[in-house]
Amino acid sequence: MKKIVKKILPVKFFYPKNFWEQYNFLKKSIYWDINSLKEFQWTQLKHLINHSYNNSKYYQRVFSKQGITPTDINSFKDYQNKIPILSKLELKKNINDIIALPNKKLKYETTGGSTGEPVGFYIEKNVTYPKTLAFEWRQFNAGGYNLNDKVAIFRGRIISNNKIFEYENGIYNSLIFSSYDLNKENINTIIDELIKFSPHFIRGYPSTIELFTKLSRLYCQDKINKLSIKSIFTSSETLFLNQKDLIEHTFKCKVFDKYGNSEQSTIIGQCKFGRYHDYMEYSYSEFVDNNNQTIKKGTARLISTSFVNYATPILRYDTGDLVEINENTKKCECGMNHNRITKLIGRDQDLIVDKDGNLITLTALIFGQHFKEFQKIEKFQVVQEKIGEIEIHIIPHESFTNSDIE
Numbered sequence: 001m002k003k004i005v006k007k008i009l010p011v012k013f014f015y016p017k018n019f020w021e022q023y024n025f026l027k028k029s030i031y032w033d034i035n036s037l038k039e040f041q042w043t044q045l046k047h048l049i050n051h052s053y054n055n056s057k058y059y060q061r062v063f064s065k066q067g068i069t070p071t072d073i074n075s076f077k078d079y080q081n082k083i084p085i086l087s088k089l090e091l092k093k094n095i096n097d098i099i100a101l102p103n104k105k106l107k108y109e110t111t112g113g114s115t116g117e118p119v120g121f122y123i124e125k126n127v128t129y130p131k132t133l134a135f136e137w138r139q140f141n142a143g144g145y146n147l148n149d150k151v152a153i154f155r156g157r158i159i160s161n162n163k164i165f166e167y168e169n170g171i172y173n174s175l176i177f178s179s180y181d182l183n184k185e186n187i188n189t190i191i192d193e194l195i196k197f198s199p200h201f202i203r204g205y206p207s208t209i210e211l212f213t214k215l216s217r218l219y220c221q222d223k224i225n226k227l228s229i230k231s232i233f234t235s236s237e238t239l240f241l242n243q244k245d246l247i248e249h250t251f252k253c254k255v256f257d258k259y260g261n262s263e264q265s266t267i268i269g270q271c272k273f274g275r276y277h278d279y280m281e282y283s284y285s286e287f288v289d290n291n292n293q294t295i296k297k298g299t300a301r302l303i304s305t306s307f308v309n310y311a312t313p314i315l316r317y318d319t320g321d322l323v324e325i326n327e328n329t330k331k332c333e334c335g336m337n338h339n340r341i342t343k344l345i346g347r348d349q350d351l352i353v354d355k356d357g358n359l360i361t362l363t364a365l366i367f368g369q370h371f372k373e374f375q376k377i378e379k380f381q382v383v384q385e386k387i388g389e390i391e392i393h394i395i396p397h398e399s400f401t402n403s404d405i406e
């Protein structure tokens with residue numbers, strides 16, 4: 001009986017009230033000018049600061065240690081100067097004291113643990129996630145995707161009953177594949193199923209979609225034309241330009257990339273002109289250097305304050321991720337005035353510091369300049385103990401000779 005009910009209910013049914021309220025609001029705020037966005041952020045920030053101070057033991061300690069109360073914070077500058085940055089470690093250590101809502105409103109979540117140690121935290125039940133979803137939807141809309149539209153999703157989870165795909169009709173009308181089953185043995189079945197389902201949209205990690213693209217080109221080139229993909233949405237990992245080009249060229253569509261994290265502290269979404277916009281109604285983002293100073297240009301650490309989680313308020317949270325910025329106050333052709341990010345870089349472990357204190361990404365250093373040499377290396381590890389110096393430990397490939405050392 002349950003199955004039949006699920007089949008006849010439209011996707012719309014699965015979206016709660018909080019989603020629709022947020023979604024309808026975002027349809028208007030998308031075209032706000034920068035001052036309206038900043039005013040909105042200030043109202044949200046004030047509200048969150050008061051809530052944190054009044055309901056969280058941890059923030060009462062922080063405010064008292066700083067010798068302040070919320071009335072001492074009267075500008076973004078005050079906020080930056082008077083509230084310390086919250087690291088992942090601090091969040092982990094103090095999680096039970098940070099909680100600022102009654103137990104019945106809490107939902108436990110953990111961050112993905114592929115890199116670094118997972119952090120457990122709470123979100124507000126039936127509020128945080130539906131709101132986040134509404135922001136994600138705004139980006140999906142930019143790619144032409146609407147409610148009830150079919151979407152193929154590649155997920156990093158194993159599908160039960162030894163199957164390599166399954167249909168799901170809940171929040172999305174979707175055909176789901178597991179990235180673990182993406183190989184040359186299965187690619188023909190996957191493409192055939194995709195042709196049968198005929199979605200105009202695909203979602204997944206950049207590396208998964210890249211693998212899907214390469215396998216399709218190698219083993220079922222003749223079937224690619226039978227697909228009619230309008231947009232592909234990537235997230236959760238750094239999307240490299242060569243990946244984007246290959247995917248767009250192969251499926252003759254646009255790729256829309258997005259940054260988001262499990263802490264639900266920031267969303268940065270790419271528009272159809274390829275620009276990354278900071279979704280300012282979702283959170284207050286700060287871009288700082290290694291000395292915690294705000295910068296307007298260059299590689300910056302992303303610090304964010306989420307407006308959608310009153311369960312575990314994270315004031316000035318260090319996401320551990322890096323972005324490249326170059327302040328641009330011009331309106332984008334897509335109509336958005338939101339802050340722009342030049343590039344999403346990824347986690348700050350992938351960075352080294354040169355002798356002048358500049359942050360340099362390892363990807364740029366290694367793959368940007370010395371790619372040929374690195375083909376002769378099986379594995380490598382970069383260690384930096386001193387500013388301006390790095391040590392590279394390598395396991396050489398059999399083609400590696402003594403002359404390569406130079």
Ligand SMILES: [Zn+2]
Nearest residue numbers: 271275332334
């Ligand atoms: Zn734009």
